Amino acid sequence: PLPEFSGDQDFQQFLQKDLEYIRKIKGDVAQVQELVCTTLQLCNEEELMLVKQKLGISQAPLDQCHSKTFQDACFSQIRDGLQIYHGHLALLLQVLPAHSSRVDALRLDVSNLSTNIQQQMEDLGLNTVTYPKAEGQGTLPSLSSNFDRQASGFIIPANFKRFLEMSLRALRHLTTA
Amino acid sequence: ACGWVTVDSPTILLGSTVTASCTIQSNRCGGLEGEEIQITWRLNHESMSGSQHKSIEGAEVSNLTISHFNQTRAKLWCFVVGNSTPQRIGMAEIHAGYPPSKPENLTCMMNLSENCLTCHWDPGLDGHLPARVALKSSKSRGQCEVSQEAIPDCIPQAGQNDCTIPRRFLQLYQKMDIWVSVQNALGTAESEHLCIDPMDVAKLDPPVLKSIQSLPFQTDCISVAWEVAPTSSHIEQQCELRYMTHEDPGWTLVPNIVSPNLKTHHCGFLFGREYRFQMRCMRVTAMGYWSEWSPGWNFTTHEKAPAG
């Protein structure tokens, strides 16, 4: 039911605000990745393929956003994915203790954006149903060693940045500007 | 008790009338038994006398009326005059002032580097009374018709007419309902409500000039390379450049330089002159505030090329 909305002025403003906010959060995630590199010496994702697979930290789903005909479900997946990453990013408070205020600020932005999307969907009368998550999706594995925690401290922001880039592409389709 | 003072109200309108009474039960005041009780008053240090009579229960009562009470704070003392020094028996504190006036011109500004929202207002007339001033806000939606989660009051420093709401209480990119409330013993006043998204009242941090060159070579044109501030690189901005020479210190303005193209090109410069350049930016939607001017950058254009 979305296409005829896309010309609507409120909807466009809602999109512009979300696009700007996602760009801001993406910039902040890049800064956190820099901190992970300088502080934890973890800079290259190629070196962590094995441990990533072992830990099984999956990317939050955005499959509903790939289809040409834009679905309410895509907004729901963006909103739910943001909540998942808000939870996962808490791990960074452990592995970057000296930068907790920056991590807190990032998580606050992530939860604000998720709330904004939820409210805007309600205001625009979109279907706000939460899609069932695949088993284990969204929950972090138990991290037994310091290495596993620090490796996750690299993997989570890397996943989240890809998630934000996909969200940006999906929402840009809808802007008429 | 031996004696006490009552006033109709401890807080009154400045210039109105105060009525007070002082009651003395001499049988309860060790040392006054059987003495002839004479009651006098003192307003701060100014002596006053009331009308004294005996109450049904046999206590001595003095009533005092002060019209056009013109002090904002005063102590009203009740004395009993006996053989020795007049004795202070009771006291009442009186505050006089005005109900709070409506705070005006409420404006707010989002500071992107400190990540907080600072609001300022004009307090209007001084009520002369202890007042509780609070910047109130609540998260909202749409055009703030429905308030959602209330946010803890922001209490300004004493005597200050501004208050800063920390990031953790803000909901960015969503409307917030913000107003000022002033309350004293004589009433309450509220400012107009603002319905704003903090990011729509952001003051951007200034851009940074990266380099200035004479381009194309040997022409009167220059090319300025610049960058937006990192704290606002996610915001589409319109910027303006200004330059001046020491000889005539008026600024020349070059408007409508839109980010993100980070090079801007201008001609018509004089040869062999030292120019000073600065740039500032604002949201392309013109919402919010201009940034401060960037740090200045001095550049001397090359001498005119020898003719032919």
Next chain:
Amino acid sequence: ACGWVTVDSPTILLGSTVTASCTIQSNRCGGLEGEEIQITWRLNHESMSGSQHKSIEGAEVSNLTISHFNQTRAKLWCFVVGNSTPQRIGMAEIHAGYPPSKPENLTCMMNLSENCLTCHWDPGLDGHLPARVALKSSKSRGQCEVSQEAIPDCIPQAGQNDCTIPRRFLQLYQKMDIWVSVQNALGTAESEHLCIDPMDVAKLDPPVLKSIQSLPFQTDCISVAWEVAPTSSHIEQQCELRYMTHEDPGWTLVPNIVSPNLKTHHCGFLFGREYRFQMRCMRVTAMGYWSEWSPGWNFTTHEKAPAG
């Protein structure tokens, strides 16, 4: 788990030897099955190789020994080299340093206006390890043989070698046992103990010069009126006055002016000269510290009286 690193101890003496082992159970590492496993190490960014062998359980184990370990903090990474990019499999953080050295020259000073006791010490060599430094104290009696009520540790600001014990923890006019304790992963060290009464190490607030006059009239004598600081008016003090002229800027000192006689009289001053006076005070028992010099007071002596 797929792989892990163990070290004999995560915190070692700087310059000693580190032995570490990395174990890889390729059957537990999805994607390594059947591959020939080669283990390499990296200390921070520096590549290293260990001696690799197969364990009884069939796991690949590499042992690494690093002698004269000279970094205070390092990450020891274990990599498995397969067909693709070498994969990080495990890591151990190593801290190296020294046991804490004994803090020296512990001194304390009681500030009478802020009513608190500030102690300072020399920390000695840096142990390079996270350390807990605390100024410990307890109320005591006599010469501190028996400690009584322990006082909460005073934790200095990071990197600071002083700490201030607030008034509520102090027992004035009674001995207190005070010392510094430093603890890190390799040991603990304690300073000498001080057994002091805070009031015996008080730094008095400076006295105040009230007036200076040529007295008796037309002589080369002057009379200085002064007062001790209100915060120490209950303490018997010995003070000293100093004065100088602009012409020869050396100070002249007048010692042993004992409070409470608040006027002091001196002669031998040159006529028609501008002098600058200051005063400071100390406990008459000479315990504690001199106050700062009082604010200066300029006084010009009268011209010489015409002869006859």
